[in-house]
Structures are given as structure tokens and as C-alpha cells.
Amino acid sequence: MFDVKPDPYVAMCPSREIIAVIGDKWSLLVVPLLLKGPQRNTELMRQIEGISQKMLTQTLKRLERYNLVDRHDYGEVPPRVDYRLSPLGHSLATVISTLDNWVIDNYEKLSVHSCA
Amino acid sequence: MFDVKPDPYVAMCPSREIIAVIGDKWSLLVVPLLLKGPQRNTELMRQIEGISQKMLTQTLKRLERYNLVDRHDYGEVPPRVDYRLSPLGHSLATVISTLDNWVIDNYEKLSVHSCA
DNA sequence: CTGGATCCTCGATGATACTG
DNA sequence: CAGTATCATCGAGGATCCAG
Numbered sequence: 012m013f014d015v016k017p018d019p020y021v022a023m024c025p026s027r028e029i030i031a032v033i034g035d036k037w038s039l040l041v042v043p044l045l046l047k048g049p050q051r052n053t054e055l056m057r058q059i060e061g062i063s064q065k066m067l068t069q070t071l072k073r074l075e076r077y078n079l080v081d082r083h084d085y086g087e088v089p090p091r092v093d094y095r096l097s098p099l100g101h102s103l104a105t106v107i108s109t110l111d112n113w114v115i116d117n118y119e120k121l122s123v124h125s126c127a
Numbered sequence: 128m129f130d131v132k133p134d135p136y137v138a139m140c141p142s143r144e145i146i147a148v149i150g151d152k153w154s155l156l157v158v159p160l161l162l163k164g165p166q167r168n169t170e171l172m173r174q175i176e177g178i179s180q181k182m183l184t185q186t187l188k189r190l191e192r193y194n195l196v197d198r199h200d201y202g203e204v205p206p207r208v209d210y211r212l213s214p215l216g217h218s219l220a221t222v223i224s225t226l227d228n229w230v231i232d233n234y235e236k237l238s239v240h241s242c243a
Numbered sequence: 244c245t246g247g248a249t250c251c252t253c254g255a256t257g258a259t260a261c262t263g
Numbered sequence: 264c265a266g267t268a269t270c271a272t273c274g275a276g277g278a279t280c281c282a283g
Contacts, residue, residue: 027156063277068247089244091245114135168265180266
């Protein structure tokens with residue numbers, strides 16, 4: 012009824028943790044990828060150069076825990092699982108994409124080094 | 128002339144580091160605060176509950192290195208220094224605020240715990 | 244293929260003390 | 264007040280091996 016807005020500037024407020032989860036290095040890369048549609052473990056690994064299996068799994072689990080990603084298990088053998096954005100996650104993905112694109116678009120002004 | 132877009136999905140691309148810097152837990156809190164105008168060290172410390180002097184300085188320095196924040200030293204004694212967003216930083220701050228606000232607005236859907 | 248369980252290390256972060 | 268330097272720790276994250 013009377014919503015009290017969370018305040019990440021307060022140390023113990025859980026919203027701070029959520030911001031950390033979303034701002035996470037890997038989350039920032041995984042989430043936008045899922046905008047392309049459901050992706051499998053291997054597909055994600057291949058696209059995100061340098062991520063370890065462990066971190067990918069951990070990131071996906073965390074996102075799932077916050078209702079941002081849905082894990083879909085086909086129950087087949089060999090195992091077939093894919094991950095897709097929840098409606099909430101989709102909403103977030105657009106915001107994150109904006110952030111990622113901001114970096115890409117302003118890259119020149121941010122750094123002098125060029126990128127191959 | 129012929130800009131080559133950086134790609135954070137490539138491990139060694141510097142844009143990935145930049146995304147990490149921006150997505151950093153503390154950066155995500157510091158940057159939006161500066162939208163209110165120039166802020167001094169102590170003011171920031173007071174507003175961001177739980178941040179240490181060390182991390183605040185480190186965060187500000189990093190942001191400065193990427194041309195997102197300008198450090199203004201009045202050269203007085205006792206020391207008087209404030210930090211303000213560069214034009215580039217201001218542009219980024221709006222994006223980050225969108226992200227922060229997204230979390231605040233969707234908090235209920237993200238977690239069941241309430242925040243005081 | 245998915246991803247759980249371990250081991251291990253290295254760096255990030257906090258606390259503290261000190262300086263101009 | 265602003266900020267550096269030092270020290271100690273603790274956990275994030277990578278590598279590896281194993282299992283369904």
C-alpha cells in the first residue's frame with residue numbers, strides 16, 4: 012500500500028546489493044546478449060571471451076534468483092538448457108544496453124588507446 | 128576517420144575495463160550524487176554510508192582518469208577541494224541514474240525483503 | 244553438454260595511523 | 264579537511280577434475 016522506496020545510499024539497504032549484482036562486470040555483458048533470444052551455456056561462453064564456466068554459472072544463477080533470467084531445462088539427454096530474459100529482465104536489459112552503448116559510443120573520449 | 132567500434136565481448140578490449148569501472152559498486156553511487164553539483168570529499172563520505180576514505184578517493188581518481196570527473200582544488204588552507212562532473216561525466220550520470228532508478232522502482236519485483 | 248565441487252592464489256577492500 | 268601509506272584479511276575468481 013504505502014511503498015517505502017529503498018535507498019542504496021544506506022549501507023544495509025538490500026538495494027545496494029542489487030545494484031552491485033546488476034553492475035557486475037559479467038552481468039553487464041550477459042544480460043544484453045540475452046536480448047538476442049534464449050541462449051545456451053556454450054553459446055554464452057563462446058560469445059563472452061574470457062569468462063570462466065564458474066563465473067557464467069554463478070552470474071546466471073544470481074540473475075535467476077532476482078527474477079531477471081529464466082532457466083529453461085528441456086530435460087533431455089544429453090542435457091539441453093537455455094536461459095532467457097524474464098519480462099523484468101528484458102526491461103533491465105534495455106537499460107543496460109544503453110549503458111554499454113554509451114561506453115562504446117564515447118570510447119574515444121574515455122581513452123586514448125585504440126581497440127582492434 | 129574510420130572509427131573501429133570497441134567490443135567489450137573481446138577479452139583484451141579496453142572497453143571491457145571501462146565497463147567494469149563504470150559498473151563498479153561505488154561508481155554507481157558516486158556519479159549520480161555529483162548531479163546535485165560539486166561535492167567535497169567529506170560531503171560524499173557522509174552521503175554514501177559505509178564507503179571508506181580509501182575507496183572514495185580511489186573511485187574519484189579513476190573517474191577523473193577517464194575524464195568523467197573534474198577535481199577542483201581551491202588551493203586554500205585548510206584544504207578545500209571539490210569534485211564535479213565533466214560534460215562527458217554528466218552525460219554518463221543520466222544513464223547511471225536511469226539504472227539506479229530502475230532498481231529502486233522495481234525493487235519489489237526483485238526481492239521480497241523490505242527496506243527500512 | 245551442463246554444471247557441481249575443490250583447491251589455491253592474488254588482488255580488492257577495510258582499518259589504522261600519519262602528513263601537509 | 265584532504266589525502267597517502269601501510270598492513271592484514273577475506274573473498275572473488277580461475278583452473279581443474281568429476282558427474283549425470
